[in-house]
Amino acid sequence: MGEHAGHYSKELEKLQHNLIRLQHELHVSGKRLLVILEGRDAAGKGGVIKRITESMDNRGYRIVALPKPNERESTQWYFQRYVEHLPSAGELVLFDRSWYNRAVVEPAMGFCSKAQYSAFLKATPTFEKLLTDDGIILLKYWLAVDQAEQEPRLAERANDPLKRWKLSPVDLAARRKYAAMGKLRDTMIERTHTTNAPWFVVDFNDQKRGRINLIRHLLQQVPWHDAPIADVKLPALKGKPKREHVTDKAVWVPDTF
Structure with missing residues (x-):
């Protein structure tokens, strides 16, 4: 286990160095990168997003995880609330779930009509072609996880006060629809897998292995010229290092650690 963890940490660090180079390439070239992460509850979407972004400049990426539509949004064109979150020049945007809610979660839970579901599958390839x-x-x-692996993860969330917030009533209800959601997922992929916007499936039964494979694949999909990142040389200080003297008008927080 220790050897596996050490190898994972080394590989992740290498990939995160390359992610910084990728972010620099986006900034220099003005490219726009949109990454959609879909999968069952507890598949590992949030974890891989954290590893992708934790060493990046937070001014160059955005994470989008939208709640259910409000009353006003529910009357709009379905894609409308997602459009405003699309990347601008030089940006990376990661969608933790996306418009594909209408392909799996919504029909499984009865949150959309059959007509809305059919219209979505028909419209999505056209919508995505406009983007590309x-x-x-x-x-x-799509982060793939077997039910035998998903169940312990859900149980861990339920038993951990720091993770319990991740489980919604919809998540709990979805447990009983594992097979049905699998069929909806396959239909989604078959209907929206296109040359310009293909689906990639990543095995996330082992989350660490899944993260490495996904990040490595992501880096391979984006053309870049490896623009050099300028070295930084700190100028010498003049005089001795100064202590930080803050005005007495401020209130210091007590040192309780």
Whole structure:
């Protein structure tokens, strides 16, 4: 276990160095990168997003995890609330779930009509082609996890006060629809897998292995020129290092650690 963890940490660190180079490439070139992460509850979407972004400049990426539509949004064109979150020049945007809610979660839970579901499957390839024709690099990942692996993860969340918030009533209800959601997932992929916006499936039964494979694949999908990142040389200080003297008008927080 220790050897596996050490190898994982070393590989992740290498990939995170390359992610910084990728972010620099996006900034220099003005490319726009949109990554969609879909999968069952507890598959590992949040964890891989954290590893992708934790060493990045937070001014160059955004994480989008939208709640259910409010009353006003529910009357809009379905894709409308997602459009405002699309990347601008030089940006990476990661969707923790996306418009594909209408392909799996909503029909499984009865949150949309059959007509809305059919219209979505028909419209999505056209919508995504508009995005990629405009130059957005669109990567769509499904994080695959077996039910035998998902169940202990859900139980861990239920028993951990720091993770309990991750489980919603919808998540709990979805446990009983594992097979049905699998069929909806397959239909989603078959209907929306296109040359310009293909689906990629990543085995996330082992989350660490899944993270490495996904990040490595992501890096391979984005063309870059490896623009050099300028070295930084700190100028010498003049005089001795100064203590930080803060005005007495401020109130210091007590040192209780």
